[in-house]
Amino acid sequence: MTCLSKLESSGDESNASLKLKRDQRKGNRRKGAMLYLILIMMIGFMIAVAFSVDIAHMHLARTELRSATDAAAKAAAIELSITLDPDLAVTRGQEIAAANTVNGEPLQVRADEFVFGRSRELNSGKFDFTVGGVPSNSVQVDGKRTSGSLSGPVPLFFGNIFGVNAFEPETTATATYIERDIVLVVDRSGSMQGQKFADLVTAIDVFVATLDGTPVEEQVGLASYNDFATEDVELTGDLTEITDGMRALPVGGFTSISRGMAAGAAIMDRSRNPDFVERTLIVMTDGNHNRGPEPSTVATTLAADGVVIHTITFGRDADKRRMRDVATIGGGRTFHADDGADLIEIYREIALTLSTMMTQ
Incomplete structure (x- = not known):
């Protein structure tokens, strides 16, 4: 009985040793595979x-x-x-x-x-x-x-x-490198009295300040209108003349957009050589055209002379349709401002667009 127990004990030890060796070989293989995977x-x-x-x-x-x-x-x-x-x-x-x-x-x-x-x-x-x-x-x-x-x-x-x-x-x-001659045509009819005209003056101030901060050389002129129009500032590189001219404008009367555009065209006729200068007219109104020729007629003449026309309508009573037609004829863009803040941003946007140098 004792001998049999010893043999069984010896067999168990041998099996355990074999199992241990097999486990060690498996572990080594796993470690090798893991190292290979890590590598x-x-x-x-x-x-x-x-x-x-x-x-x-x-x-x-x-x-x-x-x-x-x-x-x-x-x-x-x-x-x-x-x-x-x-x-x-x-x-x-x-x-x-x-x-x-x-x-x-x-x-x-x-x-x-x-x-x-x-x-x-x-x-x-x-x-x-x-x-x-x-x-x-x-x-x-x-x-x-x-x-x-x-x-x-x-x-x-x-x-x-x-x-x-x-x-x-x-x-x-x-x-x-674009040099530009720009004529601002602004509405000074009776409907512009009070806050509206104050907003316009501020917007032109921002326009001038924005142009001053660009590398492009601009000359700017100013024309204004009610039922009649005036050529207020000739094209100039001294843009303080524009801001001073705006503050000196009288306000009142009816609305003749076409006469204002004609006054702007007269200033533009005295601009620099168009072969080297881009010429732009920016026409603003807060009302409806009710005096003088149709604005589209003046726009057609200006466009034939290579002048680009942008238009701005200001307030709910402005004639959007007519001004959109003028901009289309003049190859420009049309903008609408509901209030003074909008008007300022529009004039700033136009000034920045006009000063583009990199074109591709």
Whole structure:
């Protein structure tokens, strides 16, 4: 009995030892598989990090290229407006491009990557650029960091991993240096008395201040109307004359929008050379036309002479339909202000739109 017990005990120990060894081998295999999985995950993580770094690097390079190209186009357009010399415009554009870095290196632009032409403003407020259009008022610049460019491509940090060693971004910028002659035509009829006219004076103040803060050269004139019209301020670069002129206007009488537009047209006839200057008439009213010729007749004449007409209606009694027709004929936009706050924002918006330089 004792011997049998010993044998059974010995067998149990042997089975336990075998089981322990099998468990150890399974554990080792699990550890090996886990380490292998961790290794694969680490490699994948490192690849993802490398990919993310290069993507961020590419985005930064593209942004820097865009900024440098924009700056070169603006500088060239300004130089062209001053000297009317394309060669000097190219030189200035190249200088400004080189003052901006892309991937830590100055951007170099070849002379043949500057294209000259003419831009004209569409009804949508966008600009249409024609290569070689004369007289030139726009410069288009092709900014490149490619293998064929002077600056070469942008090297990637981990390009060897993906089999792509460089990034080759390209961008195009078009700048138009626009000088504008603007005539404001304002309503001083009897319905404008009191707060309405005070709101108009404030809105014109904001318009003038906004123009003063832009890089574009503007001259502004002022015409006003009731049942008759006056040419109150000739086109001038001293915009304080406009604000002073507004405060001196008498208010009262009926409403002849067409006579006001004709007075504005007379001021515009004495503007600068239209080949180099955009001419804009901004006509405002708070009422209904009830004296003189139909405004659309004057608008047709102005539009044929290349003058863009924007219209503003102010208050619930303003003739929106007629003013919308005038703006359509004049290739401009029509705005409506319910109150003084709206009127201020409209004049600010127009001033900012008129001062656009980057056109693509």
